[in-house]
Amino acid sequence: MESGLVIMGAMNQTTASPHSLTLPPMPKIPIVCLMGPTATGKTALAVALAQALDGEVVSVDSALVYRGMDIGTAKPDWAERDGVPHHLIDIIEPNQTYSAADFRRDALALIGDVHARGRVPILAGGTMLYFRALLDGMAEMPESDPAARAGLEAELAQRGAQALHQELQQVDSHAAERIHLNDPQRLLRALEVYRSSGVPLSEWHVRAQQSAYAGPVLKLGLIPEDRPRHRALVASRFMAMIEAGFADEVQALYRRGDLRLDMPSVRCVGYRQLWQYFNGDWDWDLAVEKAITATRQLAKRQMTWLRKESDLTAWNAFELNRAESVDFVRDWCAKSK
Structure with a gap:
């Protein structure tokens, strides 16, 4: 997605930009960041943490922002949310764009709002670029014209x-x-x-002037240590999406008439491959095969990002003790107030 901002990672230069941007004030609020590849149980753990800690979930997922894209994004329904407030879900139409800069702005505002309500902000998702934008800061450059x-x-x-x-x-x-x-x-x-x-x-x-997140951050990573098991899970999960009507969802998007294959929404994993089926580019079996492969490749890229994360508390996604996990986060929150 195009943005007028640049993610700042390893660089730490602080020379002022000639086109300086007034960034949102950086809160010093403790936040919990739950990261991990697709299909590792982030949603369920985020809900459990929010329920135990009186928290609210801020989605860190570039696909969940789109309305009408529910099945293929594994968007948590109301039952899965189980009474926990979720934010940054269903906020734009598929023909609109949402950049890392947009996420950073909205997430910072939500962190302040959630904290003001006396609750714990829990940021959960797999869009590592968004996490990087929030935690490492961003810098302005000319907007795309x-x-x-x-x-x-x-x-x-x-x-x-x-x-x-x-x-x-x-x-x-x-x-x-x-x-x-x-x-x-x-x-x-x-x-x-x-x-x-x-x-x-x-x-x-x-x-660029950096603006890293100033408050305490607990970074949790759900890691699928059993890779063959995770690869099989990705495939079975995708087929379950098909059975739940994913093809109909993509076909409805295809028939809208205002979407194109090069749009960020359509390029989401799974959507792009089924779109090309409806477009006549691939037969059904090839589209499904490519969608599963693309999802596995996404998980691999997410793992590459996670390996670069410093101060990450990594948990095996397949051997997670939820009660111990909740206690660990509760203790951290108590010490970080």
Whole structure:
């Protein structure tokens, strides 16, 4: 998803940006962050923690924000939420976008609101980019301009990726080293930033002011230690979604007429593959096979993010003692007040 903000990770430079952004005040409120790959039981544990700790759940899932996308996203229904307030679910239409910057803004506001009610904010989900945006901070850069992007896309079609990558090499060699010429989205964004601001993308990273989360953070990771078991679970879970009417859900989206395959909502795992079935690109069996494969690849990427997390308390998703987990988090909350 395009955004005018950059995730700040390892960099710690604090030179002010020439286009400074007034970031939301950073609260010093203790938060619980429950992370993990898809199909590891995050929803059930988040609800259990919220019930035991008088908490509220803030979803950290880029797919749950969309209305009308329930089955394929494993969106918790009212029964699964079991009376626990959930936030950042069903907040936009599938033809709209929701960036990491949007999430950070909304999550910070919700953390303050939940805390003001005397409750514990529990952030749960598998969109690691959102966690990174909240915890490590973000920095401003020029907003994406649709007209400028359209012009760059026309240039890409006319001149080719190689020529545009060579141009990027001339104006921002550091970005060119990181961005492959077969990654048009990042390539065009890097050129757009330079052309609109006169400042290379890599320089924006250097100039950016970090704004990491200032309060105590408990990071919990649900890890599927038994990988073959998890791979089988991913497949059986997807087939259960099919039985629950997932194909009908995707077909309804396909028939809306205002959605395209390149939109973030349609590109969600499972939706993209069934969309291509309805589009006549693949037969049914191939679409299902590709959807299961894509879900497993998503889980692998999520695990890659988790391995980079510092101060992570990792629990085996298949051997979780829920009572002990709740006690652990309760003790942490008591010490962090």
